[in-house]
Amino acid sequence: MSLSLDDVQRLALLARIAISQEEAEAALGQLNDIFTLIEQLQAADTRGVEPMSHAQDVSQRLRVDEATEEDSHVRFQQVAPQVEADLYLVPKVIE
Amino acid sequence: MLNQGISELGAALRERKVSSRELAQQFLQQAQRLNSQLNAFISLDPEKTLAEADAADRRLAQGESHALLGIPIAHKDVFCTEGWLSTCGSRMLANFRSPYDAHVIERFKAAGAVNLGKTNMDEFAMGSSNENSYFGPVKNPWDQRAVPGGSSGGSACAVAARMTPAATGTDTGGSIRLPASLCGVTGIKPTYGVVSRYGMIAYASSLDQGGPLGKSARDVALLLNTMAGFDARDSTSLERPADDYTRALDRPIAGLKVGLPKEYFGEGLGSDVRAAVEQALTELRRSGCEPVEISLPNTPLCVPAYYVLAPAEASSNLARFDGVRYGYRTPHYADLKEMYQRTRAEGFGVEVKRRILIGAYVLSHGYYDAYYLKAQKVRRLIAQDFALAFKQCDVILGPTSPTVAFDLGSKNQDPVQMYLTDIYTIAVNLAGLPGMSVPCGFGDKGRPVGLQIIGNYFSEARMLNLAHRFQQLTDWHTRAPDALV
Numbered sequence: 001m002s003l004s005l006d007d008v009q010r011l012a013l014l015a016r017i018a019i020s021q022e023e024a025e026a027a028l029g030q031l032n033d034i035f036t037l038i039e040q041l042q043a044a045d046t047r048g049v050e051p052m053s054h055a056q057d058v059s060q061r062l063r064v065d066e067a068t069e070e071d072s073h074v075r076f077q078q079v080a081p082q083v084e085a086d087l088y089l090v091p092k093v094i095e
Numbered sequence: 096m097l098n099q100g101i102s103e104l105g106a107a108l109r110e111r112k113v114s115s116r117e118l119a120q121q122f123l124q125q126a127q128r129l130n131s132q133l134n135a136f137i138s139l140d141p142e143k144t145l146a147e148a149d150a151a152d153r154r155l156a157q158g159e160s161h162a163l164l165g166i167p168i169a170h171k172d173v174f175c176t177e178g179w180l181s182t183c184g185s186r187m188l189a190n191f192r193s194p195y196d197a198h199v200i201e202r203f204k205a206a207g208a209v210n211l212g213k214t215n216m217d218e219f220a221m222g223s224s225n226e227n228s229y230f231g232p233v234k235n236p237w238d239q240r241a242v243p244g245g246s247s248g249g250s251a252c253a254v255a256a257r258m259t260p261a262a263t264g265t266d267t268g269g270s271i272r273l274p275a276s277l278c279g280v281t282g283i284k285p286t287y288g289v290v291s292r293y294g295m296i297a298y299a300s301s302l303d304q305g306g307p308l309g310k311s312a313r314d315v316a317l318l319l320n321t322m323a324g325f326d327a328r329d330s331t332s333l334e335r336p337a338d339d340y341t342r343a344l345d346r347p348i349a350g351l352k353v354g355l356p357k358e359y360f361g362e363g364l365g366s367d368v369r370a371a372v373e374q375a376l377t378e379l380r381r382s383g384c385e386p387v388e389i390s391l392p393n394t395p396l397c398v399p400a401y402y403v404l405a406p407a408e409a410s411s412n413l414a415r416f417d418g419v420r421y422g423y424r425t426p427h428y429a430d431l432k433e434m435y436q437r438t439r440a441e442g443f444g445v446e447v448k449r450r451i452l453i454g455a456y457v458l459s460h461g462y463y464d465a466y467y468l469k470a471q472k473v474r475r476l477i478a479q480d481f482a483l484a485f486k487q488c489d490v491i492l493g494p495t496s497p498t499v500a501f502d503l504g505s506k507n508q509d510p511v512q513m514y515l516t517d518i519y520t521i522a523v524n525l526a527g528l529p530g531m532s533v534p535c536g537f538g539d540k541g542r543p544v545g546l547q548i549i550g551n552y553f554s555e556a557r558m559l560n561l562a563h564r565f566q567q568l569t570d571w572h573t574r575a576p577d578a579l580v
Contacts, residue, residue, distance in 0.1 A: 008452070015410060015455045016417070016432070017448055018440035027449065033511045034453060040399045041469050044476065051471030052478060054301055054331070055287035055527020061330060075194045081424035088419050091431045 002032045096121055097257040097580060098573070101166055101314045104260060108155060108165040115151040115165030119144050119209050122167045126212060126258040129579060133234045135243075135252040137172050138180045139212040147209040154207050162317045164207035169259040171250050172213040173220055174305075175294040176200050179210070183296045184218040184228040184246075187422045187442035197294025198326045199263060199305050206321045211259045215249030218444045219413065220270055220298045222246050223516040226507045227446045234503070235278060236576045237542055241500035244274030250308050251278035257580045261309035261318055265295060267302045268401055269495075269520025272532040275308050276495035276545025279534040281562065281572060282308040283315050286552050287527035288333035290319075291326030299408035300331070302401075302524040311572050312533065312562035316340040319555065335553075343556040344563040349383025351561065354488030358394035359519055365498040367538030372494045375535040375546045378568050379492075379561075387488045391480040396473050397522040398514055403457050403470035404525070409447075410454025416442060449510065478526040481549075490561055491549040494519055495532040499542035519547060529555050533562045534571040543571075 008028050012019040019027070073086060082089040096104070096118070107113045123141050130136050144167070151165035175181045175193035177200075182188045196204065203210070217227040225233040225248025233248040235241035236256040243252040247264030251274030254262055264271040266284035275282030283306050290305040297303060307318030319340045326332045355376070360369065380386060418424035418438035425437035443451070457466035484491060497518060506513045523530035529552070532545035546565070550558040566572045 003456075007456075011452045011455045011459075014459070015448075015451045016435040016439055017443070017451065018433075018436035019448075027452065030449065030510050031452065031456075033509075034402060034449075034514075037511050037514070038399045038403055038457075038466065038470075041396060041403070041466070041473055044393070044396055044469075044473050046469060046472035046476065049472040049475050051468050052475035053471055055478075055525075056331070056333065058288075058331075058333070061327070063327070072194070076420075079191060079194055079421045081418055081422075090419055091428065091434055093431050 003028060003035065097125055098575060100311055101162065101260055101309070101317050104166055105162055109160060115148040115155065115209060116145055118165065119148040119167050119211065122211055122259055126253065129256050129258060132239065133236055133252055133256055134231050135215055135233055135249040135256065135258060136169070136212045137182055137184070137215050137230050137249070140179065143179065144209060144211055151207045151209055159207065161206050163203065163321055166208050167211040167259055168203060168208045168318070169211045169214050169250060169253050169262040170200065171216055171247050171262065171264050173216060173265050173296045174200055174263060175296065176210065176213065179213055181213065182230070184216040184230060185442065185444065185447070186229045187416050189229060189423065191422055195294060198291035198328065199295065199322050202321050202324065208321070214253055214262055217246035217248070218447050219296065219409070220246040220265055220267055221409070221446050221450055223269065223273055223513055224507060225249065225274070226503065227444055229444060232503055235500045235542070236579055237279065238500070238540060240502050241542055242277065242503055244277035244500060246270040247308065248274045251275050251280050251282065254278070254280045254308050254310060255576065257575055261307060261314050263305060263322070264308050265303055265305050266524065267298050267405060268524050269517040271306050271308060272495050272520050272530055272545070272547060273517065275532040277500040277543065279543030279571070279574060280308055281311055281315050281531070281533050282306065283319060283531035283555065283559070284523065284529060285319060285323060285555050286529045288331050289323045291324070291329040291332045293326050293328040297412040299405035300412060301408060302405060311566055312559045313341065313344060316344060316559045338556060340556050340559055343560040346560050348379070348561055348564045351384045351490065352387050352488040353379065353384045354387050354389040354484050354491040356389050356391045356394070356484070356491060356493055358391050359493035363497050363518070364494060365538065368494050368496070368498060368544050371536030371538055371544035372546055375565065376492065379565065382564065382568060389484045389487055389491065391484060391522065393473065393477045393480050394522060397477055397525060398518055400470040400473040400477065400525060401521045402453065402514060403466050404474065406450040406454035407458050407467055408454070410451045410458065413447070413451055474525045477522050481526045481528060485551045490554070490558060493547050495545035495547040499538040499540070499544060523549055528552060529558060531558055531562060533565060534574070535569070536571055
């Protein structure tokens with residue numbers, strides 16, 4: 001398989017990364033080289049093999065449903081780009 | 096002082112031959128002297144470092160004793176460190192002063208170790224050469240035309256150039272072992288789940304694992320004693336009784352069965368690296384280790400599987416960098432979508448964007464089964480290769496890297512060539528096994544060679560035992576670049 005320039009633009013849109021025409025063209029060749037490498041996987045016989053998503057065969061730990069975190073919003077919001085009245089500010093999304 | 100191991104430095108501190116402040120000053124001086132050439136540190140903050148050293152001196156004066164109390168340690172800039180810049184090598188976090196400590200940092204603080212500074216790295220730990228840092232490449236201290244390896248290149252360089260006694264790193268596909276190998280230092284990536292990932296800025300969460308780099312197996316064992324341990328804030332942290340990784344260092348190694356994967360000694364292995372590794376194997380055979388030929392037949396599929404799984408996880412993990420809660424926000428935007436798009440276009444470097452795009456693709460509708468699920472199945476086959484191999488041997492040995500350090504700029508325009516640098520290290524992460532690299536000689540242009548030791552799950556003490564014994568038979572780990580030290 002190989003990607004087209006449109007595919008690169010679509011992926012960049014999905015990933016919310018602005019990309020210029022030149023950047024997309026530069027990325028295209030390299031991504032196709034990488035997908036050629038990845039294609040080697042198709043040759044492996046994986047019939048009946050369980051997908052492995054995690055290195056250790058452990059189950060999710062559960063805990064009592066109670067609040068354990070203290071309120072740290074002041075400390076955390078100090079590193080935010082824009083905050084007002086304890087709220088993170090973003091451009092208006094609803095007119 | 097700069098060449099001494101942590102045990103000797105610790106003894107000197109406890110016997111009051113030197114104070115923690117004096118020790119920190121000596122290493123800071125070396126770090127400041129060399130950093131303009133080597134670029135190993137992103138942040139040095141002598142005021143903070145010396146305040147921590149003074150606190151350690153007070154604890155020492157009260158008779159407290161811990162192996163790392165008063166010892167300076169540098170931290171890879173992937174670890175969130177309260178009050179320190181924690182940039183992850185990215186413009187996205189270039190001004191991010193962390194409001195909290197990673198679990199690893201908490202543990203070092205509790206032990207009384209002194210934070211010497213934050214080391215340079217490939218952006219978001221994505222890279223094999225440390226050329227992907229927003230803060231510029233790190234140079235190899237043995238030959239400044241060469242890369243130090245990545246992504247923990249700053250940490251390996253700082254240890255090799257004696258700018259710090261030891262450092263922390265992280266390893267997702269070889270990022271501790273590769274730079275340790277190319278810079279001639281010792282580094283270990285423990286079994287997945289041994290070191291908490293809390294506060295360790297995520298790249299590929301099912302593969303990321305923290306670990307130490309130092310001058311010797313003994314030093315990294317001491318660091319691992321502090322770094323390892325259960326932490327409820329990391330859902331993959333393992334609840335296990337605390338281990339003492341120094342407990343088996345001196346055990347005899349006669350009779351130890353060492354597996355030699357034929358795939359790690361085939362085509363593509365540099366003749367200089369092969370010669371150094373074979374010399375190491377000869378030494379070990381003389382000490383009674385028994386070589387066993389083994390096979391890891393799915394080795395050629397490791398890099399392809401990794402470059403599906405790691406980018407998939409990265410594209411999801413890095414979605415959090417949106418210019419809203421922390422980090423960089425573009426000054427130029429008209430609406431929310433444009434803010435996201437330009438923030439991420441300007442905040443991320445080329446390699447990070449490339450991996451996000453790969454991840455977005457392999458997870459997208461219609462390709463998930465063909466790529467992501469397929470790669471997860473191949474991951475299982477790779478793990479099964481190791482399970483079979485460990486029925487025949489106690490540890491696996493081979494080269495860490497197919498070549499010695501390559502020249503700066505020689506591979507960074509060709510991602511596939513760069514990715515193949517990790518051919519011998521990536522399988523360990525996919526399987527979740529522990530792996531380490533120890534210096535075993537020098538190859539072309541006098542650049543260091545590393546011997547990789549791969550162990551079964553939770554066999555770190557055994558691997559460190561073999562590494563320590565090897566370091567008693569050889570003096571490669573004591574060598575330092577003459578011009579700098």
